[in-house]
Amino acid sequence: MKSEDIAKLAGVSRSTVSRVINNYSNVPENTRRKVLQIIEEHQYEPNTSARVLAGKGTDTIGLFVVSTAERPEANRIYDNSYFARFVDAVTDNANARGSYVLIHTVYTQADFLKVKQAFLQKRIDGGIIVGTSEDTELVQELAGLGSPLVLIDYDIAGIINNRLDKNHLAVVNSKDYEGTMAVMEYLIGLGHREIGILSGRMNTFSGRERYNAYEAAMKQHGLRLDGNHILRGEFLKETAYREVQRLMSLGKPPTALFSANDDMAIAAMQAFAEQGIRIPEDVSLAGFDDVPAASLMTPKLTTVRLPIYEMAKSAVESIFRMGQKDGTSFSTISFPAEFITRDSCRPVS
Amino acid sequence: MKSEDIAKLAGVSRSTVSRVINNYSNVPENTRRKVLQIIEEHQYEPNTSARVLAGKGTDTIGLFVVSTAERPEANRIYDNSYFARFVDAVTDNANARGSYVLIHTVYTQADFLKVKQAFLQKRIDGGIIVGTSEDTELVQELAGLGSPLVLIDYDIAGIINNRLDKNHLAVVNSKDYEGTMAVMEYLIGLGHREIGILSGRMNTFSGRERYNAYEAAMKQHGLRLDGNHILRGEFLKETAYREVQRLMSLGKPPTALFSANDDMAIAAMQAFAEQGIRIPEDVSLAGFDDVPAASLMTPKLTTVRLPIYEMAKSAVESIFRMGQKDGTSFSTISFPAEFITRDSCRPVS
């Protein structure tokens, strides 16, 4: 069934059918009703490819999730509860605006090509990238493609300094620095002076921010940074687990540990438990992200909540805004983080 | 940049460019190389809409997640860890085969229209639906559209009895009945005779299967079904929470409770805890799905694991298979469930 068929049945031309479909005003109510009825009867839906080819939008936004986890493992992305919520939130907001969401995950360079192709092949009206590494070249490539592009969790400085094409670019971040500061002030207020960190991926904006805030807080309070207490967790459970094991093999752990995300905090908890270390009696532990499990485990994890839904909403809105004629200016927004005190920390004894 | 531009630059015709792009054999190596080089230089990618319109596939498969949760709440789908893993697994498998995944979630009838449109508007080569209600009419509508369709967790009997168009249809299920049986045999073996259930959505195949197995097990062992112990949780945390509160207001709870999914088991645990009921000392609790949190909470939840990744893989493969010339036969497959004993159950005292 194509528009021509509908036209014939309704006794009008394809142009008129098109006018009805696109809700043009210059169609008499009678004609419109008749056409609409035929369309209804035959379950006609215009072919998207044809519409796009003729100049309409795709009503699809791309969502590309970049992960460093290894390919062979199954369920890698949603193992990370942070990403899963983005996928959910973006889909929800896009759907609410009548758009579909085209998803592709990125583990390898080849996958990255698929992202670029999604733009170049005109499959989407714009795209959102979450979890991007600090890779100016790649981002520049995409930014130069002319389609609306939103980067979630990306260092604005890198964009400014490299004079990236900012015509169709927007960045959505969260206040990771402030959130981490809140955790650190809390821990220090509890009397902790030996505070370790399980850091995230340092090629990620949030990973760096969380680390930098940790370091800044320590220095501000005149606390010593002990190399042995700086664990590189890469945001990954397994890596964090091994790092904590390594930490324990080195001797006495710090009295408190800040983990750059909850997944790692959970892994750390297990590693500690296996060594007979109790949380929070022996060491205080704080995470970041407030994943669902954080409030379910024992002890409940003290952490920082990010307004993922609002961030996703903002990202989707940016795509639409930039899709407009005049909405081509660079924009950037940073969402507040909420510190949540629960049971995994306690005053130093 | 379009194929014509490439053609000019390479000194050939559009046909030849097309032949190169599509890897046709009748192109001399020299010509091919030259064309490929120009394409490379200019970052040319063929317009997907044009290709599709000219008869090629979309290289996109649709994934539609049906949920009954209310619209106003944020993060509704991935609150359900079961769905999140499907999204992950399907995306992973589709991507690995070079396909994008087009996602739309379904909360309302209007959303369902978008699913139908995705097919009718030829946006996808086929679609996967997970979480479908027992709604023969809707499924029939989609099945009749002629595109490959895979139903995950759907009652085959409904398809057979209603003589649905099975030409491009496949069903992927899990052995929920057997899995539940394993839980029940275990509980009964532990000496429990008063076993309650927190049932799921009964308009869902897995919801019914899990309930039916519960009932069958009780009857087989001559145990009495106590109406007060049959809680309708609808697979939702909040509902389950309220149901358990209601149960407690009725007096003494059963000695064991089988929850049709982990999310509800977790909610039940909280509700119990608030009433001073300990798990497993006072009541044994078992779930279903083995979500990440199941093994993190205290006590660790005894549950049943479904091979989500394999199911998703099978679903994606079915789409591709049905996309072939001859692969139009109805297929159905059911994956085994694995019973996992942990710490939330104990012999009746």
Added chain:
DNA sequence: CTGAAAGCGCTAACAC
């Protein structure tokens, strides 16, 4: 208000 016709970018016979 409405129809005719051109064109969107690509593929696939069909000739040469």
Added chain:
DNA sequence: GTGTTAGCGCTTTCAG
């Protein structure tokens, strides 16, 4: 081997 041509189904000037 390779170019020419006719669509694929829709939107959109441009006439009338």
